[in-house]
Amino acid sequence: MASSPLGHPTRGTTGTNRLRRNDRWIAASAAFRTAADPLVIDLGFGASGVTAFELATRLTKVRADAEVIGFELDPARVATAQAQLDDVRAGRTNFSPDLRVSFAHGGFEVPLPAGRRPAAIRAMNVLRQYDEADVPDAWASMAARLSPGGMLFEGTCDEIGRIASWVDVSSAGEPERFTLSLRLAELERPGIIAERLPKALIHRNVPGERIHDLLTALDREWERAAPLSTFGATQRFLAAVTALKRLGWPVIGGRSRWRLGELTVPWDSVAPR
Template sequence: MGAAGPVGQPTRGTTGTNRLRRNDRWIAASEAFRTASDPLVIDLGFGASGVTAFELAQRLRRKRADAEVIGLELDPARVATAQTQLEEVRAGRTPFAADLSVSFARGGFEVPLPGARRPAIIRAMNVLRQYDESDVADAWMRVASRLAPGGLLIEGTCNEIGRVASWVDVPPGGVPVRFTIALRLADLEHPSVVAERLPKALIHRNVPGERVHDLLVALDREWDHAAPLSTFGPVQRWLATVAALKAQGIPVQGSKSRWRLGELTVPWTTVAPAS
């Protein structure tokens, strides 16, 4: 859309209960959120229902009582639907706290906010999937420029029920710093299932000669090697898999407490497109 209206392309609007739970807990644990002077989080492109914004706000308030979530959408009909849902929340007719600090507005990549407010986090999950790969860097730069100092744009994708997800962390400068995959470990056949849910910047790069392909090949290999540990459960198998990658020199970040959640985080340079 042009400068007269919200900037961006409409999304499919697909959403659902608990679809973004893995991403929610990543945001809640992030330094950008925990240390923010104004813990404002934007749910950009929340979709056809406001449920992801409600869930995010409910999870964030467990970490900080002053957390606030604003859901932004291009489509005024989606905003109206979310506001109707919010009325139900305020009336106490939902599982969410009636005083949940959530609101909704129309907006896109320009991230419109009153006054001089800048968010600590902008979450844009499943927003860039219909864009061309060549559009991604400009979108990152534009959205990340709206962040508070020390803030993060978290952009990525997930499957319809939220069991497979990946995202990148992008600071205000617009250049990614981290890449994370997050998987439901129970019944996981191979970690490379995430290939179908990579962020737009990577989804077409899962081919020989690309760094993200090398990472997924190594991840599957070590998952297979750790198969005997399945006797002790998928978490132990995953811990062994991640530890093996780290022992091989792959710069895995985080601690076992994060790995246990089915996460693997590496610097963006580990997976950045070769050209």
């Protein structure tokens, strides 16, 4: 294990409920639900510990034994989060004083004691400021810390959590799925996700690349489904995703996930050429 944290400091902006879409995805994942040890890492939690508190709150609704540890490269951010945790423990916040949350200094090496391995690692808005060439090594470093069957969720979102996307990376370090998640109310077009793609894809939204093909097709079907907007944005999105599936796109999941503004496809269908 590295003697000092692995990674580069980021701006670390943090907003209440910013990562709610990813929280919901992790809570529904098999990696978390079936884990022998339901430990989830909030890697690079930012300037506030609130994302870890929110994640733990949502996870404990699924498994009461869920635990979250937040890691940051900046010791000052860890100290800030610890002070916030003191307030939580004292009952001075809206979070449960009994939340199984803690904070520590660390990076991609995920320094857990006694060989403990997490069921999931969440690294949202961490690689956004890295070079695309850095992504495979970062994925490999984090995935190597997972328990067998664990999952890394790496991606990005906008400042208020209405637009998000992420990649599910297996404990073997292999990307498996790509998900985009959108707040459908007042959505102009799904292709807006282009500005919040994971680092591995954000520079690939150009003609000839698979992610460009997907977003172009999704926008086209969204426009074709415009008459359904009378019945709400959800019905319009459902129609667009259904049309994508009919066109041969290997859409994963069903209407219960699509209603949330989610679209998931195998990584191979969007992987850079």
